[in-house]
Structures are given as structure tokens and as C-alpha cells.
Amino acid sequence: MEDFWSGVGVDLHLEPDAAEGRRAGLERALRDAVREGRLAPGTRLPATRRLAAELGMSRGTAKAAYDQLVAEGYLRARQGSGTEVAALPTDGMAPAAGDPHTRAPRFDLRPGSPDVGTFPAAAWLRALRRAIASAPSMAYDYGDPRGRIELRTALSEYLGRARGVIAPPERIVITSGYVQGLALLTRVLDGGVVAMEDPGLPFHRDVVRRAGGRVVPLPVDERGLRAAELGEEDAVVVTPAHQYPTGVTLRPERRRALTDWARAHGRLVVEDDYDGEFRYDRQPVGALQGMAPGHVVYLGTASKTLGPALRLGWMVLPPHLVDAVADAKLHSDHHTESIGQLALAEMLTAHAYDRHVRACRLRYRRRRDQLVSLLGAHRRVRGIAAGLHALVEVPDEAEVLDRAAREGLAVGRLGDHWHTPGEGRPQGLVVGYGTPRERVYPEALEALGRVLGGVRRGRASTR
Known part of the structure; x- marks a missing residue:
């Protein structure tokens, strides 16, 4: 068994088994490296001339190994760009298309993060x-x-x-x-x-x-x-x-x-x-x-x-x-x-x-104002004087979260924050207005409006 290091832009470590024969051993070593993820998709491999010189084999043997793995779909050869690792199909199960709870949210109004685009x-x-x-x-x-x-x-x-x-x-x-x-x-x-x-x-x-x-x-x-x-x-x-x-x-x-x-x-x-x-x-x-x-x-x-x-x-x-x-x-x-x-x-x-904090304060205040304008005087909302989130009281968290999932909207849930959850606890949405990017925030608010518009109103007060 022979260890070697080579690379064009990267170091390449393989362990071809000499007992399998030069070509078969190289094919197996490359194939295993791709399958196991040690060679990531897009990784450029050494030229066959350089690889052959380092392994002490003929260039034809190295080229034949590359050609075989290209045919099997493990490698991809591009004219003028050499040979690189191909992207293999994953074995993971994709989320069911009809289940809104497993899809990535289209709009993210969960609390806890700023707008990282700023x-x-x-x-x-x-x-x-x-x-x-x-x-x-x-x-x-x-x-x-x-x-x-x-x-x-x-x-x-x-x-x-x-x-x-x-x-x-x-x-x-x-x-x-x-x-x-x-x-x-x-x-x-x-x-x-x-x-x-x-x-x-x-x-x-x-x-x-x-x-x-x-x-x-x-x-x-x-x-x-x-x-x-x-x-x-x-x-x-x-x-x-x-x-x-x-x-x-x-x-x-x-x-x-x-x-x-x-x-x-x-x-x-x-x-x-x-x-x-x-x-x-x-x-x-x-x-x-x-x-x-x-x-x-x-x-x-x-x-x-x-x-x-x-x-x-x-x-x-x-x-x-x-x-x-x-x-x-x-x-x-x-x-x-x-x-x-x-x-x-x-x-x-x-x-x-x-200067950056002042600019962010103005930006988030505009977002806060847009949220308050959406909620109007028909919902009980807390925490609007500061921070990057507000608490919107609702009568039934489960109902609202189900509607939000169908709209592709992610929001926080007050029920997750109690030390001991149980019946009789106040219910509400923890709405973060810092997370979305500037261009999608209005759409996220529209989705929130549709979600809340279909839920029974609570007491009509705002503070």
C-alpha cells in the first residue's frame, strides 16, 4: 500500500492497494474518497501526467482510471478545465411536498437574530x-x-x-x-x-x-x-x-x-x-x-x-x-x-x-412602526418600545401556527418559553422584525397579516 500527496490547488491523499493492480487500485481509492465525502463535489483533481509521475505508473493507466470514474458518474471532465469530482445524488429523504410543516419557511419572523444583510x-x-x-x-x-x-x-x-x-x-x-x-x-x-x-x-x-x-x-x-x-x-x-x-x-x-x-x-x-x-x-x-x-x-x-x-x-x-x-x-x-x-x-x-448602531436603530424603528401599523388597535401587542421583537397575544397558538405554516411563515411561540408549560398560561406569538432582509420584510408582514386576519380577535388594546 502506498500513501502519496499531490494536488492542483489542493493536497490529495489516497491509499491505492497495489494488490488490486495499479489501475483497479487507483479506481477504488478515488471511488471510496468520493463516496465517503473526503473529496467534495467540485474538487479539481491532478492532471493525469502529474498523478502518474507521483504514483510511478504510466499516464495511460491514470487516464484510464479517470475515464472509468467519469463513465460511472463519480468524476466530471471539462474541456480546458481538467477533471473534477461530480456531485452524487444524496440518499436523504426530501421533505414531503404536501406537508407545510417540513418545508423551509418562505418568510422568517422568528426572533433572535438581526438583519445580517446590514x-x-x-x-x-x-x-x-x-x-x-x-x-x-x-x-x-x-x-x-x-x-x-x-x-x-x-x-x-x-x-x-x-x-x-x-x-x-x-x-x-x-x-x-x-x-x-x-x-x-x-x-x-x-x-x-x-x-x-x-x-x-x-x-x-x-x-x-x-x-x-x-x-x-x-x-x-x-x-x-x-x-x-x-x-x-x-x-x-x-x-x-x-x-x-x-x-x-x-x-x-x-x-x-x-x-x-x-x-x-x-x-x-x-x-x-x-x-x-x-x-x-x-x-x-x-x-x-x-x-x-x-x-x-x-x-x-x-x-x-x-x-x-x-x-x-x-x-x-x-x-x-x-x-x-x-x-x-x-x-x-x-x-x-x-x-x-x-x-x-x-x-x-x-x-x-x-454610526452603525444609530443607522440600525433607525432601520429597525421603521420596521417596528410597520409592524405596529399592521396590527393596528385590534391586537394586544407588547414590547414595541425597544429591541428586535414584539409579543402579540393570541387566543390559540396552535391555530395561528398552523395557519402560519401554510403561509410559509415562521414565528416564535410564547408557549415554548415557560419553565413549566401548561394550560392557563398566556399565549402569543414572538415576532422578530430584525431577521428578514429589507426587500422581503413587507411581504413577510403581509403574510403575518393574512395569518392574524383569520384568527379570532383578542381584546382591542395596544401597549
């Missing part, structure tokens, strides 16, 4: 070029688990100015998104009992549980988290700027109750500020962290402002937690990738990030 590619590229041009060589080595000092310094200025966060650079840890930050913090707390909003995002509850924490529900009403019901829990996770999924903003007296509880019991408040920059009726509400920086962990990300694919988040920690979280980060993934950190630092320092 990613500021030109501004990011400029920032990336400037960052790389000025980066020290050590930026390409292993780094501080807390993150690049350039980004931590830029975030310190930005968060203090725009969100009211007390954030010295030495108390900031850069993470690969919110989920990693929440998991790291739960590990540092050695599990413990963590109160989480009810309703809230099930995935975040799973993150806490998988990191060793025990989750208990804490109800949310029209004034936000019911902080007065906190007891001996070790920590509480809250979304004060725009609660997910109800959309309410935590009222001032509840904010004070949270920080008073944390101080009195030596406990921790975890503030998830995932879309705190997007407020439409007035200036964005300042972060809770500024009220009790010694007892509040502030978590933010670039996922809603720039895009989830960047995987850039940050934690602003009380002094006594910095070293422990940095050590947990070190033993989790050492540190978040550095080049993206440098680019974001450049955007923040040059205020390109501020």
Missing part, C-alpha cells in the same frame, strides 16, 4: 486593515485570556459613555458570545441556584444546567422580573432593557429591589444586555450594572449590532470575580480569537460602531 462589510474591512497594519507580531500568538487590551480599553470607554456601565479595562473579559460568558460564570459559581426569568429563553436555562447550575423560575409581569420573590438563590439572570420574550422594560423600583437584594445577601445579578442599544421611544435605558457594579455582572455582545457570526461578547465583572472567570476562560478555550477583537476595537475607537 453587516457593515466596508467599515469592518477598513477597521480590519487598520488593525492588522498596526498590530504587533505578538497579536498572532497566544494571548491574555481576558482578551486584547485594545478591545477592553475601547469597550471601557464605549460602555461607560453609551450604556452607563462602570467598566475599567482590567474588569472586562472578552468571550466568544453571551453563551460562553453565562457558562463560565456558572462554573465559577460552582453551580449553585440560579433564578431565571419565567418566561425566558429555554436554551439559556440549558446552558446554566449543563454548566452545573440549578435553575429556578422567577415570574415576569408587566413591570418586569418580580424581584421581591427572590430568596436564597446564589444569582439571578435578568434582561432589564427589553425582557425576552415579553418585551417589557424592568421598572425603576424593580431595578432597585434587585440591587438591594444583591447587596443585602451578598448575591449576584447577571445582566443580559443583548439588545440594550435599540430603544425607539426615548434614549436607551442605562444598564443596571451602574447601580451596583460590585454585585452585577454585565454581559453584552456584538451579535445583534453587527452579527452573531463574529462570536464577540464581553463580561464586566465585580473585582472579586475577575481572576476566577479569567482562569475558567483560560481552561475553556485559552482566549477568544484576536484579529476580530482588534477590528472591533478599531471600529469603536473611530466611532464607526456608533
Whole structure:
């Protein structure tokens, strides 16, 4: 058996069996590589002359093997372009054409994502070029688990100015998104009992549980988290700027109750500020962290402002937690990738990030206004003052979701967010107006209008 490496633009690794004969062994090795997916469709193969020279066989033998696999449909030969791997039929079952629940949605109004088509590619590229041009060589080595000092310094200025966060650079840890930050913090707390909003995002509850924490529900009403019901829990996770999924903003007296509880019991408040920059009726509400920086962990990300694919988040920690979280980060993934950190630092320092957030705020406000106009005064809708989603109350989620599926429309379901689903719970649609691309958003709203138009009306009020 002979191993070899070759390639035109790619390295090619095969193991032809000499016992089968040169041609048969090459055919079998190539055929297996294509079947197993090690050679992807479109991969260009070496010229027969080069392949034959590396294998120590005649060019005619190599050409005959190629010709056989072309005839079998594994390879494709193009005049002037050489030989490449063909796309094979898949064995997977396609969704049934008549089942609307298995088709990919035509319109996506699910919450949780921004319009990724608005990613500021030109501004990011400029920032990336400037960052790389000025980066020290050590930026390409292993780094501080807390993150690049350039980004931590830029975030310190930005968060203090725009969100009211007390954030010295030495108390900031850069993470690969919110989920990693929440998991790291739960590990540092050695599990413990963590109160989480009810309703809230099930995935975040799973993150806490998988990191060793025990989750208990804490109800949310029209004034936000019911902080007065906190007891001996070790920590509480809250979304004060725009609660997910109800959309309410935590009222001032509840904010004070949270920080008073944390101080009195030596406990921790975890503030998830995932879309705190997007407020439409007035200036964005300042972060809770500024009220009790010694007892509040502030978590933010670039996922809603720039895009989830960047995987850039940050934690602003009380002094006594910095070293422990940095050590947990070190033993989790050492540190978040550095080049993206440098680019974001450049955007923040040059205020390109501020300009992008302001442009997005105006764009999403127009979308919010279009949604409110569609709903009119005939449906009860919450959470329209901020964020990228709204909660539309409906009398029967199952009926509405069935109609939505037939329209090719995907929306969120309030019932999925309760800690313990059951009868008697309020029902509603969680409508995300950030996800669709600009050109399809009006059509998505029309589909939503058709869905809601065929459902019994609830109480006629809007807030």
C-alpha cells in the first residue's frame, strides 16, 4: 500500500492497494474518497501526467482510471478545465411536498437574530486593515485570556459613555458570545441556584444546567422580573432593557429591589444586555450594572449590532470575580480569537460602531412602526418600545401556527418559553422584525397579516 500527496490547488491523499493492480487500485481509492465525502463535489483533481509521475505508473493507466470514474458518474471532465469530482445524488429523504410543516419557511419572523444583510462589510474591512497594519507580531500568538487590551480599553470607554456601565479595562473579559460568558460564570459559581426569568429563553436555562447550575423560575409581569420573590438563590439572570420574550422594560423600583437584594445577601445579578442599544421611544435605558457594579455582572455582545457570526461578547465583572472567570476562560478555550477583537476595537475607537448602531436603530424603528401599523388597535401587542421583537397575544397558538405554516411563515411561540408549560398560561406569538432582509420584510408582514386576519380577535388594546 502506498500513501502519496499531490494536488492542483489542493493536497490529495489516497491509499491505492497495489494488490488490486495499479489501475483497479487507483479506481477504488478515488471511488471510496468520493463516496465517503473526503473529496467534495467540485474538487479539481491532478492532471493525469502529474498523478502518474507521483504514483510511478504510466499516464495511460491514470487516464484510464479517470475515464472509468467519469463513465460511472463519480468524476466530471471539462474541456480546458481538467477533471473534477461530480456531485452524487444524496440518499436523504426530501421533505414531503404536501406537508407545510417540513418545508423551509418562505418568510422568517422568528426572533433572535438581526438583519445580517446590514453587516457593515466596508467599515469592518477598513477597521480590519487598520488593525492588522498596526498590530504587533505578538497579536498572532497566544494571548491574555481576558482578551486584547485594545478591545477592553475601547469597550471601557464605549460602555461607560453609551450604556452607563462602570467598566475599567482590567474588569472586562472578552468571550466568544453571551453563551460562553453565562457558562463560565456558572462554573465559577460552582453551580449553585440560579433564578431565571419565567418566561425566558429555554436554551439559556440549558446552558446554566449543563454548566452545573440549578435553575429556578422567577415570574415576569408587566413591570418586569418580580424581584421581591427572590430568596436564597446564589444569582439571578435578568434582561432589564427589553425582557425576552415579553418585551417589557424592568421598572425603576424593580431595578432597585434587585440591587438591594444583591447587596443585602451578598448575591449576584447577571445582566443580559443583548439588545440594550435599540430603544425607539426615548434614549436607551442605562444598564443596571451602574447601580451596583460590585454585585452585577454585565454581559453584552456584538451579535445583534453587527452579527452573531463574529462570536464577540464581553463580561464586566465585580473585582472579586475577575481572576476566577479569567482562569475558567483560560481552561475553556485559552482566549477568544484576536484579529476580530482588534477590528472591533478599531471600529469603536473611530466611532464607526456608533454610526452603525444609530443607522440600525433607525432601520429597525421603521420596521417596528410597520409592524405596529399592521396590527393596528385590534391586537394586544407588547414590547414595541425597544429591541428586535414584539409579543402579540393570541387566543390559540396552535391555530395561528398552523395557519402560519401554510403561509410559509415562521414565528416564535410564547408557549415554548415557560419553565413549566401548561394550560392557563398566556399565549402569543414572538415576532422578530430584525431577521428578514429589507426587500422581503413587507411581504413577510403581509403574510403575518393574512395569518392574524383569520384568527379570532383578542381584546382591542395596544401597549
